[in-house]
Amino acid sequence: xxxxxxYIYQTYTTSFRELQETASLYLHIPFCHTRCHYCDFNTYAGxxxxxxxxxxxxxxxxxxxxxxxxxxxxxxxxxxxxYFGGGTPSLLTVAQVRRLLNGCSEAFAVDEDAEITLExxxxxxxxxxxxxxxxxxxxxxxxGAQSFDAELLKTLGRIHSPGDIVQxxxxxxxxxxxxxxxxxxxxxxxxxxxxxxxxxxxxxALHPEHFSLYSLIIExxxxxxxxxxEGRIAPADEDLCADMxxxxxxxxxxxxxxxxxxxxxxxxxxxxxxxxxxxxxxxxLGMGAGAHSCFGGRRFSNILDPQEYINLLEKQQRPExxxxxxxxxxxxxxxxxxxxRTAQGLHLQAxxxxxxxxxxxxxxxxxxTVEEAGLLExxxxxxxLSKRGRLLGNEVFLRLLxx
Numbered sequence: 001x002x003x004x005x006x007y008i009y010q011t012y013t014t015s016f017r018e019l020q021e022t023a024s025l026y027l028h029i030p031f032c033h034t035r036c037h038y039c040d041f042n043t044y045a046g047x048x049x050x051x052x053x054x055x056x057x058x059x060x061x062x063x064x065x066x067x068x069x070x071x072x073x074x075x076x077x078x079x080x081x082x083y084f085g086g087g088t089p090s091l092l093t094v095a096q097v098r099r100l101l102n103g104c105s106e107a108f109a110v111d112e113d114a115e116i117t118l119e120x121x122x123x124x125x126x127x128x129x130x131x132x133x134x135x136x137x138x139x140x141x142x143x144g145a146q147s148f149d150a151e152l153l154k155t156l157g158r159i160h161s162p163g164d165i166v167q168x169x170x171x172x173x174x175x176x177x178x179x180x181x182x183x184x185x186x187x188x189x190x191x192x193x194x195x196x197x198x199x200x201x202x203x204x205a206l207h208p209e210h211f212s213l214y215s216l217i218i219e220x221x222x223x224x225x226x227x228x229x230e231g232r233i234a235p236a237d238e239d240l241c242a243d244m245x246x247x248x249x250x251x252x253x254x255x256x257x258x259x260x261x262x263x264x265x266x267x268x269x270x271x272x273x274x275x276x277x278x279x280x281x282x283x284x285l286g287m288g289a290g291a292h293s294c295f296g297g298r299r300f301s302n303i304l305d306p307q308e309y310i311n312l313l314e315k316q317q318r319p320e321x322x323x324x325x326x327x328x329x330x331x332x333x334x335x336x337x338x339x340x341r342t343a344q345g346l347h348l349q350a351x352x353x354x355x356x357x358x359x360x361x362x363x364x365x366x367x368x369t370v371e372e373a374g375l376l377e378x379x380x381x382x383x384x385l386s387k388r389g390r391l392l393g394n395e396v397f398l399r400l401l402x403x
Contacts, residue, residue, distance in 0.1 A: 019080075019280075021077070022079060023108070023295060024080060024081040024082075024274055024282070024283070025065075025104055025285055026285070026292075027083065027089075027288055028287070028290055029054075029091070030289050031044065031050075032088050032091070033124070037157035037223040038185075038219070039157075040219035041087065050306055050307065050310065054289075055092065055099065058100060058288055060316065061288070065287055067107075068285075069285060076107065076109045078108070078111065079108040079114065080114055080115070081116070081117070082110065083274040084118040084119060088119070088124060089118050090124045091121075091124055094133055097118070097133060097138065101116065101136060115273040116137055116139050117141070117274055118138045118141060119142045119143075119144065120143050121160060122160040122167070125168045126171065127174055130171050141181065142180075143168055143169065143182050147184065147188065147199055148199040149191070149198070149199060152190065155233075156185070162202070169182075169208065178209070179210070180208045180209055182203055185215070185216050187215040188216050190233075193244065210266045210271075211252060211257060211266075212264050213263055215236075215241050218235060246391075259343055261343065279342050280338070280339070281331070281334050289302060289304055289308075289309040297326055298324065298326065299326055300322065300324075301321055301323075302321055303321040329402050330402050332355050333402050335351065336400050337396070337400040337401075340393070340396060340397070341393065344382060345382045345385065348382070366399045369399070370389070374388055375396055376389055
């Protein structure tokens with residue numbers, strides 16, 4: 001933890017004002033071949049013919065967002081990261097991705113060394129496509145592997161096989177990618193500890209630079225929710241999920257991966273700069289159907305329906321569906337609990353410099369119960385979740401929310 005603390009401290013203090021003047025860009029791509037059984041994201045199967053009109057609409061929104069984000073002197077807003085999320089962004093053509101990146105560069109002052117991530121399904125990647133994406137400027141891949149167990153992949157509704165995961169990563173390496181994330185899920189219906197151990201064994205053999213590991217949450221509106229209600233599947237045992245998490249953490253750290261955020265592990269220098277934007281509560285602009293933004297003291301979101309989104313932007317109308325103003329107390333609360341998701345935790349001096357108020361004064365007695373329960377620990381100017389607290393983080397975060 002100590003090795004990366006100076007970077008986080010610099011982010012919060014010496015360069016914080018500079019970073020607040022930037023905006024990370026998120027582009028939502030809602031297309032999927034099929035909808036996974038656990039997915040509650042704004043995604044749609046069977047609408048691939050909309051890809052080109054959607055890409056044109058997204059280009060228009062990028063242009064409008066660039067105007068919105070301009071400095072008062074008319075200079076474009078600096079952007080440090082671009083993230084293609086979904087959905088399945090790898091269903092876009094290389095030409096469409098290139099046009100969208102060019103649109104970002106025309107509307108924003110994109111850093112030369114910007115982190116540009118594209119989420120991909122292993123079943124939708126080819127060497128030719130990956131080489132084209134790399135040449136277009138994408139320099140980081142996030143591959144939704146989810147499991148190396150073929151039966152569990154079927155249960156999840158995934159269209160790829162374990163072999164597709166291996167081939168996707170080999171193709172990505174051959175195409176020149178040197179920063180790759182693999183997504184996996186644990187706590188799946190029918191998943192035993194041995195399944196999880198075997199998945200991690202096979203994943204580590206591929207030597208990705210980054211892992212994102214998520215416990216399954218059964219969300220309302222998903223097929224898994226219906227099946228749970230019908231008794232066809234059962235939620236995973238909480239103790240088993242905790243054991244899976246702890247096993248993964250210990251195993252990955254032995255292999256040199258740092259658990260820099262509750263659900264994310266990276267080799268040195270490969271932390272997700274885009275996701276750190278969220279955890280450090282810095283500005284970001286989301287574009288695309290259902291995308292969310294936090295910028296200029298407001299949080300706002302776009303309409304969900306892709307066709308309606310396209311229709312509005314063809315008329316040069318912003319697709320905003322709702323917004324809220326973020327007051328000072330809310331910003332302080334969110335800054336604190338987002339920082340506590342990271343391994344470094346919350347830098348108390350940086351919090352005071354940012355808000356002109358000591359964290360202890362802001363928190364008052366809110367955290368006394370979780371402190372007494374051993375969920376928090378303090379080391380000099382850093383407050384962070386304890387090992388036990390990482391398993392029960394929501395107990396801490398809820399106490400930091402505004403009344």
